[in-house]
Amino acid sequence: MKIGFDNDKYLKMQSEHIRERIAKFDNKLYLEFGGKLFDDYHASRVLPGFQPDSKLQMLMQLKDQAEIVIVINAEDIEANKIRSDYGISYDLDVLRLIDEFQNVGLYVGSVCLTRFASQPSAILFRKKLKELGIKSYCHYSIPGYPSDVAHIVSDEGYGRNDYIETERPLIVITAPGPGSGKMATCLSQLYHEYKRGVKAGYAKFETFPIWNLPLKHPVNLAYEAATADLNDVNMIDPFHLDAYGKTTVNYNRDIEIFPVVRAMFELIAGKSPYQSPTDMGVNMAGNCIIDDDACRRASEQEIIRRYYKCLCDKKRNGTTKDDLNKLELLMNQAGVSVHDRAVRNAALDKEEQTDGPSAAIELPDGTIVTGKTSALLGPMAGALLNALKHLTGIDKETDLVSPQAIKPIQDLKTVYLGSKNPRLHTDEVLIALSASAEDNVLARQAMEKLPELRGCDAHCTVLLSSVDEQICNRLGMYLTCEPKYEEASRLYHKN
Structure with missing residues (x-):
């Protein structure tokens, strides 16, 4: 940063x-x-x-x-x-x-x-x-x-x-x-x-x-x-x-x-x-340019991000407009690999620990927070809440959004809108957080930290829905994903 x-x-x-x-x-x-x-x-x-x-x-x-x-x-x-x-x-x-x-x-x-x-x-x-x-x-x-x-x-x-x-x-x-x-x-x-x-x-x-x-x-x-x-x-x-x-x-x-x-x-x-x-x-x-090293590091991460985008496009569409071999060559010329992406390593470690899709966000001070898949939240939604807790100085175990606030949203998704996935996406968890902010001072303080996520690197161990990707982009985060689906055996994957 x-x-x-x-x-x-x-x-x-x-x-x-x-x-x-x-x-x-x-x-x-x-x-x-x-x-x-x-x-x-x-x-x-x-x-x-x-x-x-x-x-x-x-x-x-x-x-x-x-x-x-x-x-x-x-x-x-x-x-x-x-x-x-x-x-x-x-x-x-x-x-x-x-x-x-x-x-x-x-x-x-x-x-x-x-x-x-x-x-x-x-x-x-x-x-x-x-x-x-x-x-x-x-x-x-x-x-x-x-x-x-x-x-x-x-x-x-x-x-x-x-x-x-x-x-x-x-x-x-x-x-x-x-x-x-x-x-x-x-x-x-x-x-x-x-x-x-x-x-x-x-x-x-x-x-x-x-x-x-x-x-x-x-x-x-x-x-x-x-x-x-x-x-x-x-x-x-x-x-x-x-x-x-x-x-x-x-x-x-x-x-x-x-x-x-x-x-x-x-x-x-x-x-x-x-x-x-x-x-x-x-x-x-x-x-x-006033700090050449800072621009070098930022550019190296951009090359890795472009490489991951190409991999994900190919996984989703079977083809990609970018030249994957050229991107691999550019990474070699820059002397970097995917292992030089800290959030990628943290997310994969979390996935190995929890045996489920995970996500990681690197905050402006260099701290990396993670999120796992739970009964209530998807991995990026979990990482997002944990990032806001860290930025606000709130204990990780504190619930910013109560399960009682989440359940009506889950019912709306599954009972009335026919979704098979009850877990909240990032847009839904932000809506729940904003609703909680009216009566919960900690939720309100956490909401005020959202601008500090701009420019933060993030990584998820599975391909995210288009909704999650759009929210990350609108928050200004630099997101990458592993080129794999959460349910690898399925033939149809809804974006």
Whole structure:
């Protein structure tokens, strides 16, 4: 739980660096914004001290200069592509993002539909945007992209795309997910700006990999683990090494596309302002790490968590989008294994002692509390109550929720709702606890400790229900599970 990242320094340094980059061009910068603007929990897990909304707060310091353009691939609209973290389609996520930006006072200028080919769903989405008073533009697929540079940078290539009208010096290009066409949108706009006599610039804002950390630093390895489904690979930037004699880190897709991007710059502007993919970036996160060891330890745990998630996905679904072999390789490169996860070891020890599914939670002071399966509670619910008792200074044997308060909930589940499992899940035990807090001062004190569970690691020796997983996530705990079911002999397992 040690802080390893100076968030205030990051906000100040990052916004100043972007202002400097705007000034290098004709007071017009197209900034490709990678990753999540809201709720960047990966960054907060691997850089303890990084706030999930840091990138948003950084933009807020530039809000008088910034205009946001949201890019969405029309093919994703037609395919009804879903964001797994929110469970909503990409087109709905565009509307969500607009609301989020406007709620904090950031200006959203328009939406750009890339790879537009008059897809029926994309046409309907444009009509919806028009009804909502939101401007939209269309960009098209270009034959020969990205290799036929002469055709791309011509009136038949970028010239066919709509020119996105913008008002402010900093144009933030963001999207609901990868593959939306953010870079192509930026370069298309540069082409149109230069045709209009405006010498605009382009820059890329990606938090990971961190360019000025070593290639095999756990923070950068954790990024590879997070993108195991995209097959991203961190690499030494050969262009930067050749131009400046300095070793920096980038990732394969940017390195592979850079010769094409540089050639496009040369056709658009006469010469490229950048000698390497690293030059294009504006990320200052590496300069704000104040405890390298804390970030290393946090990143190692993230790699293990990604490995466990892959195992559990495979157990539940028979397949996984992540590359299990790659995650195993990343653990080896980081010099860690599942045995380096303390809550995992404690939970398995408890399971061996009780001969039943168990769970463990590591608290902010390093104490590990456990929970077992009982007649009243599931293992995670038991561990949750024990964690709150420890944080409140309440004896472990004290009942925060009386059996009399639990029984009506069990009756509701089994008698009236037809459940065969009488034990309380985490959401149900929290409801029982909150009901008890009205008359029980200890229960009320325990409830007040719930925020202290944010950032705590947790592990269960069996796969949990989706309800338990959601509660752990909403409490901000970093949960992993063993890839096995409580009743291994059953063919059907309700999530």
